[in-house]
Amino acid sequence: MAKTITVRLVGKEVKRADFFAVPCFERTPPDTSNLPPRVARAARSAAVRRGFTGRPGQTSHTRGAAPDAPTVVLFGMGKARLYGRSGLHKYLNRAVAEAARGGFRTPVVRLPDHEASYGTDSAESAVRRLALSRYRFDEFRKPGRHPVGFRQVRIAVAAEAEEAFRAVSTRAQITAEGVATTRDLANTPPNEAYPEAMAERAVQIAKARGIQATIMGPKEMERKGMGGILAVGRGSRKGPRMVTLEWGDGKERISLVGKGVTFDTGGISIKPSPAMDEMKFDKSGACTVMGIASAAAALDLPYRFRAYLPFAENMPDGDAYRPGDIVRCYNDKTVEILNTDAEGRMLLADALALAFEDGADCIIDYATLTGACVVALGSSGAGLFSFDDGLAAQLLAAAEGAGENLWRLPLWREFREEMKGAHADLRNTGSRWGGASTAAAFLSYFVGRRGWAHLDIAGPAYVGRGDKGTFGATGYGVALTIAWLHNRAL
Ligand code: BES
Ligand code: MN
Numbered sequence: 397m398a399k400t401i402t403v404r405l406v407g408k409e410v411k412r413a414d415f416f417a418v419p420c421f422e423r424t425p426p427d428t429s430n431l432p433p434r435v436a437r438a439a440r441s442a443a444v445r446r447g448f449t450g451r452p453g454q455t456s457h458t459r460g461a462a463p464d465a466p467t468v469v470l471f472g473m474g475k476a477r478l479y480g481r482s483g484l485h486k487y488l489n490r491a492v493a494e495a496a497r498g499g500f501r502t503p504v505v506r507l508p509d510h511e512a513s514y515g516t517d518s519a520e521s522a523v524r525r526l527a528l529s530r531y532r533f534d535e536f537r538k539p540g541r542h543p544v545g546f547r548q549v550r551i552a553v554a555a556e557a558e559e560a561f562r563a564v565s566t567r568a569q570i571t572a573e574g575v576a577t578t579r580d581l582a583n584t585p586p587n588e589a590y591p592e593a594m595a596e597r598a599v600q601i602a603k604a605r606g607i608q609a610t611i612m613g614p615k616e617m618e619r620k621g622m623g624g625i626l627a628v629g630r631g632s633r634k635g636p637r638m639v640t641l642e643w644g645d646g647k648e649r650i651s652l653v654g655k656g657v658t659f660d661t662g663g664i665s666i667k668p669s670p671a672m673d674e675m676k677f678d679k680s681g682a683c684t685v686m687g688i689a690s691a692a693a694a695l696d697l698p699y700r701f702r703a704y705l706p707f708a709e710n711m712p713d714g715d716a717y718r719p720g721d722i723v724r725c726y727n728d729k730t731v732e733i734l735n736t737d738a739e740g741r742m743l744l745a746d747a748l749a750l751a752f753e754d755g756a757d758c759i760i761d762y763a764t765l766t767g768a769c770v771v772a773l774g775s776s777g778a779g780l781f782s783f784d785d786g787l788a789a790q791l792l793a794a795a796e797g798a799g800e801n802l803w804r805l806p807l808w809r810e811f812r813e814e815m816k817g818a819h820a821d822l823r824n825t826g827s828r829w830g831g832a833s834t835a836a837a838f839l840s841y842f843v844g845r846r847g848w849a850h851l852d853i854a855g856p857a858y859v860g861r862g863d864k865g866t867f868g869a870t871g872y873g874v875a876l877t878i879a880w881l882h883n884r885a886l
């Protein structure tokens with residue numbers, strides 16, 4: 397996977413480095429232990445240069461007199477007591493951007509001596525973010541426009557922190573590759589990422605990791621009675637697919653399910669035009685699961701995994717499903733369609749019922765399911781829904797460690813009541829209120845009460861054109877899930 401850079405730990409003996417980033421908190425000397433003496437000296441002299449106080453955003457450059465002397469750039473870190481994980485991430489991005497801008501080829505980044513850099517969780521997220529710091533989605537551009545000078549970044553830390561970094565580096569690097577895989581898949585435009593194409597990509601990724609993969613087409617879904625996914629897929633010339641993946645050894649059976657709507661126009665209940673292009677990201681849940689699968693298999697995490705990836709395109713058409721239709725899902729529950737834009741839950745209904753039937757100990761689903769979840773939580777974090785307090789606590793802790801925002805939302809009985817149909821068992825939309833919870837409550841009819849969690853990732857899965865940050869898929873959910881699986885296996 398060419399999208400990540402390799403991160404390696406170095407000590408004092410670092411050879412052939414043309415660039416050093418050194419952090420410096422306000423009113424303190426720069427963090428130079430474990431760096432070559434001449435680099436430490438250069439950093440200390442840069443720190444006392446007039447005008448440099450260590451304020452966030454400040455930099456101070458120096459270069460030694462010797463012809464082979466590396467460039468040393470001091471980065472202001474602000475007040476040490478205000479520094480945290482986000483300060484670390486900002487610093488890493490600044491440091492790598494500076495090295496790239498200067499055309500350096502062998503950069504070393506010294507991490508700040510602060511507890512917010514040095515636990516195993518912080519170490520993991522630092523390595524992962526660095527590995528992803530040069531990610532870009534440029535497959536559809538003229539080649540050669542954005543040369544990247546280096547494929548590797550070396551990091552230096554205080555001696556006492558080296559062990560934590562050694563312990564996490566493989567996992568962080570592989571997680572980063574999983575995140576890049578997810579981002580590439582989710583960023584792919586809908587004309588190229590139609591259901592069949594996504595299924596083929598899933599098989600490719602599976603092959604590369606020794607994962608067993610099968611693709612189900614519309615005929616087989618018909619035979620099996622997967623009326624939910626078939627209903628959504630009817631409006632598109634590009635027929636739906638269901639991919640199942642299987643890999644790994646272990647006692648516990650973990651099943652992952654991801655919403656794979658390759659484009660969501662809303663169908664007959666069509667969406668307004670502004671920002672409709674962003675509905676190419678409506679396959680993010682499935683892409684997240686593919687990234688997780690790729691990383692979990694590479695790390696040989698000790699579980700019996702299955703993944704279920706329903707892919708369909710939600711389009712308006714003469715043969716599209718309509719409001720008023722009654723659809724029979726895989727577990728034989730019938731659903732009155734009230735809004736064809738509530739399509740994700742129809743795909744997930746079949747996929748979750750299949751996962752449940754296959755007898756998983758634990759089912760986690762990922763879906764860009766509701767705008768209501770974004771209204772509730774904003775776009776930086778996902779909503780977590782589960783009846784299982786133990787599982788919810790584990791996922792929340794893993795998310796916290798991985799630096800991904802996750803917040804639990806309720807699955808009250810009232811929400812489940814609201815989803816009962818008038819002419820069928822269920823209806824596919826609730827009232828105006830609590831849309832993220834009614835959607836989750838709908839899903840709960842297709843799984844058991846224990847061992848299931850639903851992540852509504854509509855907010856954090858991508859950065860919209862109008863939002864702060866770089867437009868595109870984020871790969872949200874891969875890191876927290878790998879962290880969760882890793883912790884659970886300890
Ligand atoms: N894919 C959307 C949800 C979504 C909205 C994702 C915004 C990302 C950003 C989903 O299929 C949808 O349309 N949900 C409806 C549900 C409603 C019809 C009950 C929504 O949120 O409006
Ligand atoms: Mn929709």
Ligand code: ZN
Binds near residue numbers: 660
């Ligand atoms: Zn959707």
